[in-house]
Amino acid sequence: MKIYGKKRALEKLSGFRRSGRFPHALLFCGPKGIGKHVMADYAAMLYMCSENGTEPCMHCRGCTLAEQHIHPDVIFPVPAIEEIYRKPSNHKSMVDLMREFIASCYMKPVEGGVRVIVFEKLDELSVLMQNALLKFIEEPLEFNRYVFIAESRTNILQTVLSRVTAVDVDPADETELASALTEFGIGADRAHELYEMFAGNIGASVEYEKNGEDMVCLKSALRACDAIAAGKEFDCLQSFLALKTRDDIFETLGIMTDIFARAAALKSGVSTSGAYKQQTSRIASGHSLAAISRLYDEAVRLCGMSFTNPNVRLFAAECCGALFSAAEKV
Ligand SMILES: [Zn+2]
Structure with missing residues (x-):
């Protein structure tokens, strides 16, 4: 996994590791395209890495499976819940589906270590859903870890915010953006223009260039x-x-x-x-x-x-x- 920029967020996570107090619930905040999902994957790797260093080792089984999104104990419930909710045969509310999912997390993780639950779009979840989550993170089970993703804190309940450790994801600087864009075959001159347009938002730059x-x-x-x-x-x-x-x-x-x-x-x-x-x-x-x-x-x-x-x-x-x-x- 190659990460461009995001120095403050990466340093914050390493700092938690060094201090020996790694939070059980993280929240990555920032606009669309800024790299919140990359940071969530990185955090999941840190939780799953068998080396226990200040950075994920990137080659152990935990790191490799988490990076590829095929670790049985790294779960992304929000898209799954939305999919069930949209099925014509479904008669349950989103909150009920969320509660059912939460109940399933009281069982031990598949591999016996920790389970990482990545909740995307936290700021788009209703108050009822956030309240259901609140009870879940208030009394964490020893084997559950939580990674939340949100574009802004505005629509997140204060009670939820007070129980997570928020990490802001910053835009890349111009040099970092240019290196990231070379992976997509975008040259330096164009990278400069995209930097002027999207202020170092790598995802937005790539999206604009490709689509x-x-x-x-x-x-x-x-x-x-x-x-x-x-x-x-x-x-x-x-x-x-x-x-x-x-x-x-x-x-x-x-x-x-x-x-x-x-x-x-x-x-x-x-x-x-x-x-x-x-x-x-x-x-x-x-x-x-x-x-x-x-x-x-x-x-x-x-x-x-x-x-x-x-x-x-x-x-x-x-x-x-x-x-x-x-x-x-x-
Ligand atoms: Zn590892």
């Missing part, structure tokens, strides 16, 4: 922002007209809202994570703070309207017109 054609919303949002910065209303209209559904317009406006918020922060001297760097600085340098605030408000308002307007092309034109008048209004 760029599918990422019509992101492309439209970036192009529309460039058009607004350059005062080219026709270009802005073209980028909105490339969108075929109201969902796409909604998503595009969401990305633009993010860029306007970053531009406002930049204009006010507040540093941001650096994503969409070019568009953010173009908007910031070409407009007053008041104009950027109007653009932000307008994009939020249009987001709200995107599901009430029946004609996609008319709405696309309306978006473009509204954003341009927000940018130019004195």
